[in-house]
Amino acid sequence: MTVDLGVYLSGLRLRNPTILASGILGDKAQLLRRASESGFGAVTTKSFTYNPREGYKTPIVAEVKAGLLNAVGLANPGYKMMRKIISEARINGVPIIVSLAGSNIDEFHRMAIYADESGADAVELNLSCPHVEKMGMEIGQDPNYVARLVGDIKGSITIPLFIKIGLTDNYMEVVGRALDKGADGVTAINTIRAMAIDIYAKKPILSNIYGGLSGPAIHPIAIRITYDLYSEYRATIIGTGGVEDCKDALEFILAGATAIGIGTSISKKGLNIAKDIVRGIRKYMENEGVKKLEDLIGYVHKN
Amino acid sequence: MTVDLGVYLSGLRLRNPTILASGILGDKAQLLRRASESGFGAVTTKSFTYNPREGYKTPIVAEVKAGLLNAVGLANPGYKMMRKIISEARINGVPIIVSLAGSNIDEFHRMAIYADESGADAVELNLSCPHVEKMGMEIGQDPNYVARLVGDIKGSITIPLFIKIGLTDNYMEVVGRALDKGADGVTAINTIRAMAIDIYAKKPILSNIYGGLSGPAIHPIAIRITYDLYSEYRATIIGTGGVEDCKDALEFILAGATAIGIGTSISKKGLNIAKDIVRGIRKYMENEGVKKLEDLIGYVHKN
Amino acid sequence: MSIGYRDEAIGGESSYTVGILKRIYVHNRNLKSLYIELNHWLDIKPGQFLMVWIPGYEEIPISPSYSDGELIRLTVKGVGDTSKKLINMNMGDRVYVRGPYGTYFKIDDRDKYLLVGGGYGAAPLIFLAHKLVEMGLRPKYVEGVKSISEQLFIKEAESLGLEATLVTEDGSSGIRGLVTDYIVSILDNFDSVLACGPTPMLDKVLDLCRSRGINCQLSYESIVKCGIGVCGSCTLGNTGLLICFDGPVLDINTLNKWRYRGSD
Amino acid sequence: MSIGYRDEAIGGESSYTVGILKRIYVHNRNLKSLYIELNHWLDIKPGQFLMVWIPGYEEIPISPSYSDGELIRLTVKGVGDTSKKLINMNMGDRVYVRGPYGTYFKIDDRDKYLLVGGGYGAAPLIFLAHKLVEMGLRPKYVEGVKSISEQLFIKEAESLGLEATLVTEDGSSGIRGLVTDYIVSILDNFDSVLACGPTPMLDKVLDLCRSRGINCQLSYESIVKCGIGVCGSCTLGNTGLLICFDGPVLDINTLNKWRYRGSD
Numbered sequence A, B: 001m002t003v004d005l006g007v008y009l010s011g012l013r014l015r016n017p018t019i020l021a022s023g024i025l026g027d028k029a030q031l032l033r034r035a036s037e038s039g040f041g042a043v044t045t046k047s048f049t050y051n052p053r054e055g056y057k058t059p060i061v062a063e064v065k066a067g068l069l070n071a072v073g074l075a076n077p078g079y080k081m082m083r084k085i086i087s088e089a090r091i092n093g094v095p096i097i098v099s100l101a102g103s104n105i106d107e108f109h110r111m112a113i114y115a116d117e118s119g120a121d122a123v124e125l126n127l128s129c130p131h132v133e134k135m136g137m138e139i140g141q142d143p144n145y146v147a148r149l150v151g152d153i154k155g156s157i158t159i160p161l162f163i164k165i166g167l168t169d170n171y172m173e174v175v176g177r178a179l180d181k182g183a184d185g186v187t188a189i190n191t192i193r194a195m196a197i198d199i200y201a202k203k204p205i206l207s208n209i210y211g212g213l214s215g216p217a218i219h220p221i222a223i224r225i226t227y228d229l230y231s232e233y234r235a236t237i238i239g240t241g242g243v244e245d246c247k248d249a250l251e252f253i254l255a256g257a258t259a260i261g262i263g264t265s266i267s268k269k270g271l272n273i274a275k276d277i278v279r280g281i282r283k284y285m286e287n288e289g290v291k292k293l294e295d296l297i298g299y300v301h302k303n
Numbered sequence C, D: 001m002s003i004g005y006r007d008e009a010i011g012g013e014s015s016y017t018v019g020i021l022k023r024i025y026v027h028n029r030n031l032k033s034l035y036i037e038l039n040h041w042l043d044i045k046p047g048q049f050l051m052v053w054i055p056g057y058e059e060i061p062i063s064p065s066y067s068d069g070e071l072i073r074l075t076v077k078g079v080g081d082t083s084k085k086l087i088n089m090n091m092g093d094r095v096y097v098r099g100p101y102g103t104y105f106k107i108d109d110r111d112k113y114l115l116v117g118g119g120y121g122a123a124p125l126i127f128l129a130h131k132l133v134e135m136g137l138r139p140k141y142v143e144g145v146k147s148i149s150e151q152l153f154i155k156e157a158e159s160l161g162l163e164a165t166l167v168t169e170d171g172s173s174g175i176r177g178l179v180t181d182y183i184v185s186i187l188d189n190f191d192s193v194l195a196c197g198p199t200p201m202l203d204k205v206l207d208l209c210r211s212r213g214i215n216c217q218l219s220y221e222s223i224v225k226c227g228i229g230v231c232g233s234c235t236l237g238n239t240g241l242l243i244c245f246d247g248p249v250l251d252i253n254t255l256n257k258w259r260y261r262g263s264d
């Protein structure tokens, strides 16, 4: 049986549903290119900010039992570098999604237009960084702000627009408003604000004290949010959080995701994880008699 | 070196900081008694509701990589049974904390008074059950409601009052208001709403679809919340979430917890986990030259 | 016929192991043995139970009546929605199992064992009989049922070379009466009784063993919901023993320590 | 003197292994070897690195110059805040380490090895020398430094029974010049070069080996922040190779595959 793993993500054709999540190896062209070569269906850049950012001092990560805490601090070379990065990163037509983290609507707007002009295949607005002041959760929690932001940008760019949300009380409202204003899809979810203390040092591990929790810990929460968004809005979703194997990925797809963001597990398994997951999904489809992966999107809502 | 593991929890003397978390084996007298005998410093009952509840149909739990999902559905024999349970459960003076889940202020009020009259050592208001409508998160997210609730009950009972919170956007405000109204402490945190899908069954596993995520997954989030509450309010905190060993417990104490709730890990290690954790904490204190455990409470804020 | 796929092939872990119904043996309309192939190997010891889920129905605890790790046999009586659905499944249908959970029968190869099963409680005992015979032991197998139509594993026990006795309440076959009455006469020939069945039967076996100072291990039932020792629904009588965690197989010392006097 | 406690005693896992400074060897005021006892055993292979954290300071990557799993030796040059703090620690002070991370020198016991260390880059090579000698091999050990005051492990290499050559830029001891110039003359006697040092030195070694068709494994440095292959800060030059994940030890085939032409 030949099976089709390709998906259409708001108009973008992906050869398979795996996407390199934003911030993982994503601020250098050669790493994005390597991710594409390693089998990802699309790649996301690290979030660009208006001005370059050094990021936080080390320790910027803390390994916890159920995942990873990070406080990289949006280290990036500034949005002006994206043109060069996009052109050098492009290979074999693998779509490049540019992630943006502005500190106000104007910054977001300019960066989005620049991304469009620079050849990005889509833009993802990071509304949910849990450890950087003014560029994080506060934005994503305000439905009016998000609606204005999306409305504003949507009128100025030609490529698909995604918003990236985190776990907030009102994500349903925020996403609803964003979709109303023309957002093409939702990336769910970002890391969750958390903390780790070393009991011998008797200090928080991260130099920034707080970090974002990712990995297996957040997977069941991301599944819930994906399920909710699909159930209510039939939204186009990039399900992200704790994907380590094809079962985690398939859980997202059944819940309603069109594609799957992969981040933390790359630190254990390297970029080849995309190939492994794709192989697993193919095998699953053969076993379960599913010809087109797209038929599985949101399947639990129909079953 | 002799070390003192006893703590004062809003006036209650605990021989050690471990507390059986609400809902784990906690609706039967003989199980609460067994927990006390097994070494817990205090025990919490399952949340009582006004009327008896059957709970949800099975599956009520789903094991995920980073922890456990549960949707027990607040199964309990109704608050009238608490008197009998408390009297049969009492042993060796181990404090019994009665957890309450009302669907309105009146229910909470009546149950709290009844708990006080029935010999409970403290009352914990469950404002954060993530999978039962009208008895859950909606309550805990409304600072005005919580303030009224706490003010109302505080005037009517003589025993310490704790509120149990979950992960919400405004927990700082909610707790601040509750403390203003005289709440004696905070139990942080409850489970986080989440979901699991079986990829072969292609259905949500839990009969209730949604469940509460507990275990290692939520530990770094609970640490963050404990840290925040201690940092801002110097609150008395029962740190709860993903405690599997003495390191997890000590992390809570250093972050600001006076005592430690233990739930999910009992399914792996049994009730003897309390003894193991106490032994580990003792050893740690000897090694680190700490005479009184109370000296470690909130230590990272001073270090 | 093969299972069609192996779990390992796709990678990753699930909560449930998938089982596919391969063969059905009908003891009677309401009591069947289901042979189920698993999509990955499980190490199940006689006495332990699985939580068996049929999506759309509930999840119920079942102690397999046989397992080689990949092929398991569940012997199920239809008593309610889920168990009835289970015995009315079709070939090729799937069930989802998690576990195994709980304690199992502990074997000491010097012992002379008496295995006593009541109703579908015979399930873990015939599984155990296979293991004992593999170890070179020759336990006696006793099965107590209401009537001949409920007979389960007498032939299987005999084919293992064991002395097997059927006791029927209505005398339709074998010895007439209650299995607990029957074993009184033979109890003194054994070091240890291993039993599973309805609670009143087990309580009676416990009394008999207590009064004669004979060892026993009893597999009790109760309402198992979580199966993993957190929900508290499965206590045995008034004890603090959890059937899913401390049991289902409980030995006489544990029962004595908890002063278990039988569930009324 | 003992470490006072063992990690296993209290149970559970931490992110960091605690190390206690037990002994300091001063190569010079700005270059020291720290002997550190760990509170639990780590399996560290020569070439791998640890992330070393001093609370209040940063966390930096260090490749141990020796490890028996419980006692490690870090040979550190003070270049910035954290490394300077590290070499100015007192006995009994603690450091926190995680890892080991990254690749290590792969040994094939038929090979004739040339070990070339530049500055503190000699650290993983002297560790490797110990292992090679244990395996019964006799590599040649070459150390290149600016001046005699920076000399590190020549005596240690000799005490292992190895032929060891010191090359100083200023000629204050041993052979005068650049270590890369020195090895040109002897390179053809070896099957494989294992080297660690400043990037320009390694780039030169790579060129030499490429032009002569000699195998090499080179341990490169770059800015390591996460250490676990997620942050992307540690790429080698313009390649997509991560020093913390694909490296630090990279063999010539990998470098060729990525068309690595040296970092400018």
Ligand SMILES: Cc1cc2nc3c(=O)[nH]c(=O)nc-3n(C[C@H](O)[C@H](O)[C@H](O)COP(=O)(O)OP(=O)(O)OC[C@H]3O[C@@H](n4cnc5c(N)ncnc54)[C@H](O)[C@@H]3O)c2cc1C
Pocket: C049, C058, C059, C060, C061, C062, C063, C064, C074, C075, C076, C077, C078, C079, C080, C081, C082, C083, C084, C120, C123, C220, C221, C222, C223, C224, C225, C243, C248
């Ligand atoms: C350790 C253990 C091993 C078991 N092994 C077997 C076996 O090998 N074969 C077999 O046929 N049955 C076995 N059972 C019993 C089986 O689990 C119940 O018959 C089944 O749960 C009933 O579910 P139902 O939905 O069909 O019926 P329901 O409509 O739920 O109930 C019918 C009857 O079963 C009892 N019951 C309901 N739920 C449970 C539950 N979760 N646990 C226990 N009893 C319950 C009720 O009290 C009622 O009497 C075992 C039970 C336990 C605890």
Ligand SMILES: Cc1cc2nc3c(=O)[nH]c(=O)nc-3n(C[C@H](O)[C@H](O)[C@H](O)COP(=O)(O)OP(=O)(O)OC[C@H]3O[C@@H](n4cnc5c(N)ncnc54)[C@H](O)[C@@H]3O)c2cc1C
Pocket: D049, D058, D059, D060, D061, D062, D063, D064, D074, D075, D076, D077, D078, D079, D080, D081, D082, D083, D084, D120, D123, D124, D220, D221, D222, D223, D224, D225, D243, D248
């Ligand atoms: C795999 C590996 C093994 C190493 N082994 C050793 C060793 O055995 N002994 C030793 O003395 N040093 C070693 N280093 C170098 C050591 O990590 C740096 O000297 C240290 O990070 C500088 O930190 P600082 O805070 O003291 O100085 P900073 O003030 O941070 O910087 C001083 C200099 O070090 C460079 N640098 C800064 N941060 C890093 C970083 N995270 N990684 C690499 N370079 C950095 C800067 O570019 C600058 O030139 C190793 C580096 C790597 C990558």
Ligand SMILES: Cc1cc2nc3c(=O)[nH]c(=O)nc-3n(C[C@H](O)[C@H](O)[C@H](O)COP(=O)(O)O)c2cc1C
Pocket: A021, A022, A023, A024, A046, A047, A068, A070, A072, A074, A099, A126, A164, A189, A190, A191, A213, A214, A215, A216, A218, A240, A241, A242, A243, A261, A262, A263, A264, A265, D230, D231
């Ligand atoms: C080291 C690291 C850096 C990250 N940086 C960003 C970022 O710049 N922008 C963003 O939107 N998300 C960022 N994230 C979040 C991830 O894109 C992803 O949403 C999250 O990690 C959950 O997926 P995972 O569990 O597969 O890692 C980062 C995550 C990690 C671990």
Ligand SMILES: Cc1cc2nc3c(=O)[nH]c(=O)nc-3n(C[C@H](O)[C@H](O)[C@H](O)COP(=O)(O)O)c2cc1C
Pocket: B021, B022, B023, B024, B046, B047, B068, B070, B072, B074, B099, B126, B164, B189, B190, B191, B213, B214, B215, B216, B218, B240, B241, B242, B243, B261, B262, B263, B264, B265, C230, C231
């Ligand atoms: C099976 C189960 C039932 C629970 N029932 C309750 C409850 O009735 N009331 C309550 O306040 N919390 C309840 N909780 C939440 C726990 O008390 C605790 O806050 C949470 O599980 C986090 O701690 P843990 O990670 O140690 O389990 C329940 C948790 C579990 C796993």
Ligand code: FES
Pocket: C223, C224, C225, C226, C227, C228, C229, C230, C231, C232, C233, C234, C235, C242, C243, C244, C245
């Ligand atoms: S079934 Fe839940 S504790 Fe036993």
Ligand code: FES
Pocket: D223, D224, D225, D226, D227, D228, D229, D230, D231, D232, D233, D234, D235, D242, D243, D244, D245
């Ligand atoms: S240091 Fe972060 S990827 Fe290598």
